[in-house]
Amino acid sequence: MISLLDSEAFILSLVTGVYLLSLWLYRKTKIPLLHPVLVSIPVLALFIRCTGMPYTAFERGSRIIDFLLGPTVVALGYLLYEQVSQLKANAVSILTSVFAGSAVGIVSVVLIARWFSAEPALIASLEPKSVTTPIAMSIAEKSGGIPSIAAVAVIVVGIFGGIVGPFILDRLGVTSRIARGLALGSAAHGLGTARAMELGAVEGAISGLAIGVMGLMTAVLVPVIEWMLG
Amino acid sequence: MNALPGIFIILLFYALGEGAALLLQGFIPGSVLGMLLLFAALCLKWVRPGPIRPVAKFLCNNMALFFIPAGVGIVDALDILSARWQAILTACAVSTVLVIAVVGLTQQEFERRRNRPLPERKPERP
Numbered sequence: 001m002i003s004l005l006d007s008e009a010f011i012l013s014l015v016t017g018v019y020l021l022s023l024w025l026y027r028k029t030k031i032p033l034l035h036p037v038l039v040s041i042p043v044l045a046l047f048i049r050c051t052g053m054p055y056t057a058f059e060r061g062s063r064i065i066d067f068l069l070g071p072t073v074v075a076l077g078y079l080l081y082e083q084v085s086q087l088k089a090n091a092v093s094i095l096t097s098v099f100a101g102s103a104v105g106i107v108s109v110v111l112i113a114r115w116f117s118a119e120p121a122l123i124a125s126l127e128p129k130s131v132t133t134p135i136a137m138s139i140a141e142k143s144g145g146i147p148s149i150a151a152v153a154v155i156v157v158g159i160f161g162g163i164v165g166p167f168i169l170d171r172l173g174v175t176s177r178i179a180r181g182l183a184l185g186s187a188a189h190g191l192g193t194a195r196a197m198e199l200g201a202v203e204g205a206i207s208g209l210a211i212g213v214m215g216l217m218t219a220v221l222v223p224v225i226e227w228m229l230g
Numbered sequence: 231m232n233a234l235p236g237i238f239i240i241l242l243f244y245a246l247g248e249g250a251a252l253l254l255q256g257f258i259p260g261s262v263l264g265m266l267l268l269f270a271a272l273c274l275k276w277v278r279p280g281p282i283r284p285v286a287k288f289l290c291n292n293m294a295l296f297f298i299p300a301g302v303g304i305v306d307a308l309d310i311l312s313a314r315w316q317a318i319l320t321a322c323a324v325s326t327v328l329v330i331a332v333v334g335l336t337q338q339e340f341e342r343r344r345n346r347p348l349p350e351r352k353p354e355r356p
Contacts, residue, residue, distance in 0.1 A: 019295045037294050041301040048305070055305065062299035069296045071289055073261035074244045077268035078286035084273060093340030101333035108325040116317030122310060129322055130329050133297045138259035148303035149311065153322055161326045168327060174334040176341050183334035187326050190293070210333075212265070219262040 005053055011061025018043050032159045035191075037133075041152070069134040073215075076132070080212035086205055087213075090178060097179075098210060101186045102217040105130045106225045125149035127222050129157045132189040135215040139222055154189065161188025162195040177202045185210025236285035239277055243268040 124145030140150035185207030197204030247264025
C-alpha cells in the first residue's frame with residue numbers, strides 16, 4: 001500500500017485529479033478566491049500530511065508535471081508572436097509603459113518588504129509578483145527566493161489585480177482600451193487578461209501581449225534593481 | 231495532427247535558452263531566454279508557427295496545473311508565511327495598484343500626445 005502511494009503513477013493522477021476537480025469547482029462557482037491553484041495546493045498539502053507521505057516522495061513523483069513549467073514559458077514566446085501585430089503599431093509606448101510598470105513594481109515591493117524588515121529570501125520571492133507564474137518561479141529561484149511563495153503571491157496578486165484593476169483605471173480616468181488592457185496584463189498576468197477579455201477583444205489581446213513583455217522586462221530588471229538597491 | 235514536431239521545437243528552444251543562460255552566467259532564467267529565442271525565430275520566419283501552435287496552446291491553457299507540485303512546497307515555508315503575512319499582503323497590494331496606475335497612465339499619455347496635432351513651429355528669430 002505504501003509503495004502504491006509513493007508511485008509516480010499514483011502521485012501524477014492524484015495531482016491531475018485534484019486540479020481537475022478544483023477547476024470544475026471554480027468554473028461552477030465563479031468565485032475568484034476559489035482559483036484552482038489556491039484550492040489544489042492546500043488540498044494536496046493536507047493529503048500529504050494526513051497520509052504521512054514524505055514530501056521528497058511527492059516531489060519525486062510529480063517531477064514530470066513540474067518540468068512542464070519550463071516548456072510552458074518557452075511556449076509563451078509563441079503567444080507573444082501571435083500578438084506581434086498589436087505590438088508593431090504601438091511598440092515604443094507599450095515597451096516604455098511596461099518597462100516603467102515593471103521597475104515601479106519591483107522597487108515598491110522591495111522597499112515595502114524592507115520596511116517590514118522581511119528576510120532577503122522573502123523579498124526575492126515577492127519581486128516577480130506581477131509576472132506569470134512559471135516565469136516568476138524561475139526568477140525567484142535565480143535570485144535566492146522560495147519558488148512556492150512566489151507562486152502563491154503571483155496568484156493572490158492576479159486575483160486582487162483582476163478585481164480592483166478596472167476600478168482603479170476608472171478612478172484615474174484611463175479610458176484608452178489599449179492602456180486598460182496593458183495595465184491589467186502587466187500587473188495581474190493571466191488573471192488580469194481573463195478580466196481584460198471581459199472588457200473587450202482589444203483589451204484582451206493587448207493584455208496577453210503585456211504578460212510576455214512584463215515577464216521579459218522583469219527577468220532583466222530584477223537582477224539590475226537588486227544590484228542598484230544593494 | 232502529430233504533436234511531436236511541435237514538442238521537439240519547444241524542447242529545442244528550451245535547451246537553447248538554457249545554453250544561452252549558461253553564457254550569461256544565470257543572469258536571466260533559461261526558459262525566459264528560450265521564450266525570447268522562439269519569439270525571434272518565429273518573427274524572422276526561421277521556424278513555421280503551424281506545428282508549434284497546438285502544443286503551445288495545450289501548455290498555456292493548462293499552465294496552472296504545472297505549478298501545483300512546486301506550490302505544494304509551500305508546506306516547507308509555512309512558518310515564514312505565517313510570520314510575515316502582513317508584509318506580503320501589504321507589499322503585494324500596494325505594488326499591484328502602483329503597477330496598474332503607472333502602466334495605464336503612461337500608455338494613455340503616449341496616445342494622447344501622438345493624437346494631438348503637432349504645435350506649429352515658431353519662426354526662428356533672426
